[in-house]
Amino acid sequence: xxxxxxxxxxxxxxxxxxxxxxxxxxxxxxxxxxxxxxxxxxxxxxxxxxxxxxxxxxxxxxxxxxxxxxxxxxxxxxxxxxxxxxxxxxxxxxxxxxxxxxxxxxxxxxxxxxxxxxxxxxxxxxxxxxxxxxxxxxxxxxxxxxxxxxxxxxxxx
Amino acid sequence: xxxxxxxxxxxxxxxxxxxxxxxxxxxxxxxxxxxxxxxxxxxxxxxxxxxxxxxxxxxxxxxxxxxxxxxxxxxxxxxxxxxxxxxxxxxxxxxxxxxxxxxxxxxxxxxxxxxxxxxxxxxxxxxxxxxxxxxxxxxxxxxxxxxxxxxxxxxxxxxxxxxxxxxxxxxxxxxxxxxxxxxxxxxxxxxxxxxxxxxxxxxxxxxxxxxxxxxxxxxxxxxxxxxxxxxxxxxxxxxxxxxxxxxxxxxxxxxxxxxxxxxxxxxxxxxxxxxxxxxxxxxxxxxxxxxxxxxxxxxxxxxxxxxxxxxxxxxxxxxxxxxxxxxxxxxxxxxxxxxxxxxxxxxxxxxxxxxxxxxxxxxxxxxxxxxxxxxxxxxxxxxxxxxxxxxxxxxxxxxxxxxxxxxxxxxxxxxxxxxxxxxxxxxxxxxxxxxxxxxxxxxxxxxxxxxxxxxxxxxxxxxxxxxxxxxxxxxxxxxxxxxxxxxxxxxxxxxxxxxxxxxxxxxxxxxxxxxxxxxxxxxxxxxxxxxxxxxxxxxxxxxxxxxxxxxxxxxxxxxxxxxxxxxxxxxxxxxxxxxxxxxxxxxxxxxxxxxxxxxxxxxxxxxxxxxxxxxxxxxxxxxxxxxxxxxxxxxxxxxxxxxxxxxxxxxxxxxxxxxxxxxxxxxxxxxxxxxxxxxxxxxxxxxxxxxxxxxxxxxxxxxxxxxxxxxxxxxxxxxxxxxxxxxxxxxxxxxxxxxxxxxxxxxxxxxxxxxxxxxxxxxxxxxxxxxxxxxx
Numbered sequence: 025x026x027x028x029x030x031x032x033x034x035x036x037x038x039x040x041x042x043x044x045x046x047x048x049x050x051x052x053x054x055x056x057x058x059x060x061x062x063x064x065x066x067x068x069x070x071x072x073x074x075x076x077x078x079x080x081x082x083x084x085x086x087x088x089x090x091x092x093x094x095x096x097x098x099x100x101x102x103x104x105x106x107x108x109x110x111x112x113x114x115x116x117x118x119x120x121x122x123x124x125x126x127x128x129x130x131x132x133x134x135x136x137x138x139x140x141x142x143x144x145x146x147x148x149x150x151x152x153x154x155x156x157x158x159x160x161x162x163x164x165x166x167x168x169x170x171x172x173x174x175x176x177x178x179x180x181x
Numbered sequence: 182x183x184x185x186x187x188x189x190x191x192x193x194x195x196x197x198x199x200x201x202x203x204x205x206x207x208x209x210x211x212x213x214x215x216x217x218x219x220x221x222x223x224x225x226x227x228x229x230x231x232x233x234x235x236x237x238x239x240x241x242x243x244x245x246x247x248x249x250x251x252x253x254x255x256x257x258x259x260x261x262x263x264x265x266x267x268x269x270x271x272x273x274x275x276x277x278x279x280x281x282x283x284x285x286x287x288x289x290x291x292x293x294x295x296x297x298x299x300x301x302x303x304x305x306x307x308x309x310x311x312x313x314x315x316x317x318x319x320x321x322x323x324x325x326x327x328x329x330x331x332x333x334x335x336x337x338x339x340x341x342x343x344x345x346x347x348x349x350x351x352x353x354x355x356x357x358x359x360x361x362x363x364x365x366x367x368x369x370x371x372x373x374x375x376x377x378x379x380x381x382x383x384x385x386x387x388x389x390x391x392x393x394x395x396x397x398x399x400x401x402x403x404x405x406x407x408x409x410x411x412x413x414x415x416x417x418x419x420x421x422x423x424x425x426x427x428x429x430x431x432x433x434x435x436x437x438x439x440x441x442x443x444x445x446x447x448x449x450x451x452x453x454x455x456x457x458x459x460x461x462x463x464x465x466x467x468x469x470x471x472x473x474x475x476x477x478x479x480x481x482x483x484x485x486x487x488x489x490x491x492x493x494x495x496x497x498x499x500x501x502x503x504x505x506x507x508x509x510x511x512x513x514x515x516x517x518x519x520x521x522x523x524x525x526x527x528x529x530x531x532x533x534x535x536x537x538x539x540x541x542x543x544x545x546x547x548x549x550x551x552x553x554x555x556x557x558x559x560x561x562x563x564x565x566x567x568x569x570x571x572x573x574x575x576x577x578x579x580x581x582x583x584x585x586x587x588x589x590x591x592x593x594x595x596x597x598x599x600x601x602x603x604x605x606x607x608x609x610x611x612x613x614x615x616x617x618x619x620x621x622x623x624x625x626x627x628x629x630x631x632x633x634x635x636x637x638x639x640x641x642x643x644x645x646x647x648x649x650x651x652x653x654x655x656x657x658x659x660x661x662x663x664x665x666x667x668x669x670x671x672x673x674x675x676x677x678x679x680x681x682x683x684x685x686x687x688x689x690x691x692x693x694x695x696x697x698x699x700x701x702x703x704x705x706x707x708x709x710x711x712x713x714x715x716x717x718x719x720x721x722x723x724x725x726x727x728x729x730x731x732x733x734x735x736x737x738x739x740x741x742x743x744x745x746x747x748x749x750x751x752x753x754x755x756x757x758x759x760x761x762x763x764x765x766x767x768x769x770x771x772x773x774x775x776x777x778x779x780x781x782x783x784x785x786x787x788x789x790x791x792x793x794x795x796x797x798x799x800x801x802x803x804x805x806x807x808x809x810x811x812x813x814x815x816x817x818x819x820x821x822x823x824x825x826x827x828x829x830x831x832x833x834x835x836x837x838x839x840x841x842x843x844x845x846x847x848x849x850x851x852x853x854x855x856x857x858x859x860x861x862x863x864x865x866x867x868x869x870x871x872x873x874x875x876x877x878x879x880x881x882x883x884x885x886x887x888x889x890x891x892x893x894x895x896x897x898x899x900x901x902x903x904x905x906x907x908x909x910x911x912x913x914x915x916x917x918x919x920x921x922x923x924x925x926x927x928x929x930x931x932x933x934x935x936x937x938x939x940x941x942x943x944x945x946x947x948x949x950x951x952x953x954x955x956x957x
Contacts (some may be wrong), residue, residue, distance in 0.1 A: 057209020064883035097209030121686025122206030123438030160857030
């Protein structure tokens with residue numbers, strides 16, 4: 025079945041298999057930031073934004089992408105021109121192994137787009153479905169708070 | 182947060198630079214093992230045993246092989262039998278050779294029966310379903326007590342295993358090390374205390390499960406791209422298991438999605454290699470989360486008993502520590518984890534003159550235990566620090582003061598350093614840096630120790646209490662661990678740093694770049710780090726035993742000093758001055774006499790193209806000369822719901838001395854992360870098994886690791902000391918933080934409600950039943 029969707033602003037017309045997950049499709053299309061940590065929707069490493077909402081792509085069917093706007097971490101910024109959220113994760117030391125990072129950043133992006141002034145507790149609530157085994161979460165919360173501050177200062181594009 | 186001391190002025194060391202691999206990681210670049218697409222790669226999958234203990238009577242793969250797309254099926258009948266250990270450790274290997282790639286006997290639910298390679302996931306899955314295996318089910322041994330009972334089934338009865346302590350009695354390893362006369366000293370001590378603490382099956386749960394791709398390069402050599410902590414041990418062990426010359430194997434370690442010890446094991450690499458060799462095609466294998474739980478590795482479940490004897494003044498006289506370790510179906514790391522239960526704990530309280538550490542690591546028909554952050558010390562400290570709390574109460578002494586009276590100090594030693602090493606004798610050493618007194622003082626202050634302890638504050642059903650614990654670890658394995666580094670100068674004055682050291686998410690590439698940059702007088706962006714590839718980087722044992730900053734860091738420092746000398750020679754010729762008069766800093770060589778200078782770019786260009794042309798480069802090695810312990814003090818406040826038994830950690834303060842923190846923010850991150858894993862151990866985590874040995878909770882839904890809302894904001898404080906043997910004064914930080922939460926939380930629960938929790942995790946059921954049996 026051929027579907028249409030927008031991936032990081034670029035139209036896509038991929039052939040999808042029945043039963044194929046959104047995770048598999050996105051990785052097949054080269055979006056390797058979409059990580060499989062469990063395959064059962066428990067860890068959040070595969071989180072992507074579908075029409076602005078954080079979705080666990082490992083338990084979503086690829087066909088559900090039809091007509092949607094999907095953003096993966098590749099769509100946020102680049103090494104030479106990172107998004108302020110990505111910059112904040114670096115500044116705060118919020119990245120250890122980096123495997124949960126794509127999902128964390130996208131969940132934070134969703135949070136800050138609807139709520140630019142969260143408390144640390146609200147940040148923790150937003151990332152509660154994204155597991156990190158390295159950091160103990162503190163520096164991830166710091167990063168999101170820093171990015172929120174930058175957003176309020178108008179440093180987001 | 183770092184407490185400042187008057188440290189030497191340094192440009193790069195001590196700075197929170199961006200992680201060198203950070204920009205690519207936060208942008209989601211394809212850095213991890215499975216992010217590389219290898220055209221034509223087959224999907225490899227493993228058939229796991231459904232029985233805890235069984236003989237394979239017959240295996241019929243004909244129906245599976247007939248499935249379109251199935252390329253190869255391997256099992257005991259068509260693969261040579263080569264006993265080995267999966268433990269990625271140095272040589273000679275201290276773990277028994279009790280494993281083969283595929284055996285006729287299966288020893289736990291999840292053991293490897295066969296491996297399939299097929300052109301698609303679906304074909305591979307169908308093949309797994311269609312392999313017909315006839316098992317003769319054997320009686321299974323599901324606890325250490327059953328395993329040690331007379332007449333117990335023998336788990337390793339194969340004749341070709343080597344290095345098992347007593348296979349007939351299911352004992353993989355045993356240790357008994359006395360110092361002085363502990364029994365007499367205990368009997369004569371006016372005050373004694375005893376604690377027995379137990380840790381269940383715990384899994385590392387790196388968010389990236391084990392995975393590997395095996396393929397062939399243009400010359401037909403086997404390339405193994407793998408998520409590993411130990412690339413050079415992978416090469417050595419795969420060469421043995423596949424009977425290939427080591428020179429025909431290249432192991433590539435890309436970015437790793439966490440390991441915590443689970444990836445100090447050679448599990449999937451030989452299987453992928455064997456499938457690739459048999460089919461002549463690339464093969465990728467990715468463990469599912471369920472397989473990660475059941476068929477990778479776990480922490481050694483353990484029961485540790487500590488007996489303490491002390492004088493009335495609180496001076497320890499005797500410590501007897503006994504450990505009963507469950508190594509599961511195979512003995513990987515069995516001896517060394519067991520040894521570390523004693524070797525990493527007993528030196529902390531060196532005022533005790535009479536010591537004994539003894540224990541056994543026992544086979545059972547349960548999942549395979551291996552290396553896990555803390556490596557036995559975590560189990561040992563749980564019992565030791567709970568026993569210290571009990572002793573303090575019996576002495577009528579503040580537990581903080583008991584620690585202060587007995588802990589090791591600068592200039593002191595412990596006979597244990599020499600008596601217990603990694604599966605053999607250790608090496609004597611004195612402690613040259615120890616900021617534990619400061620750690621204890623600061624931690625006590627932050628938690629309000631004097632104010633809050635024994636206060637028994639109540640709010641409705643919630644009872645509050647505070648607890649503490651201390652711990653130490655090591656920095657690498659003395660005389661065994663070797664790391665090497667190569668530094669090559671580019672003609673523009675930048676450098677390549679090639680290390681076998683294995684950054685698995687810890688940030689070691691950044692730390693090593695900082696060490697090189699500091700020594701070479703450049704900023705970190707002038708040092709391009711490459712780790713690790715057995716074809717291109719020099720040897721390093723890999724990332725374990727808290728070794729990288731110290732051991733690999735010393736190698737980097739030596740190489741950098743050599744390169745620095747070479748740079749000064751070239752600059753001396755260019756400036757026509759003596760090298761002794763020259764100084765290298767901020768990207769240039771300056772004469773202290775004349776003030777004239779050349780830039781590093783000038784030096785690189787001159788050496789490469791102009792005069793006396795040569796490559797400025799050096800390789801240096803370091804064998805851990807000592808293993809300086811990092812120290813830590815842990816303080817926490819808990820709230821216990823006396824109606825439900827729920828325990829909440831309200832505050833957690835971890836104060837650590839890791840020497841000079843090369844990258845303070847990363848060091849804090851190690852401490853925070855280790856503490857949160859420890860809180861997980863204390864409150865949530867436990868693999869549960871059915872009566873037939875099947876793990877019943879192999880998923881994140883059923884095996885709970887802490888989420889962001891389950892843990893408090895851990896306050897991690899670094900108290901610097903200057904370790905004279907370390908690179909720029911550094912020691913390790915990776916492991917020590919996981920040793921504190923279990924005892925500190927248990928002690929805090931005691932302070933809150935007067936019950937001793939000695940079996941982890943402290944679930945509401947256990948807390949409530951302890952509360953009821955106390956009041957009942």
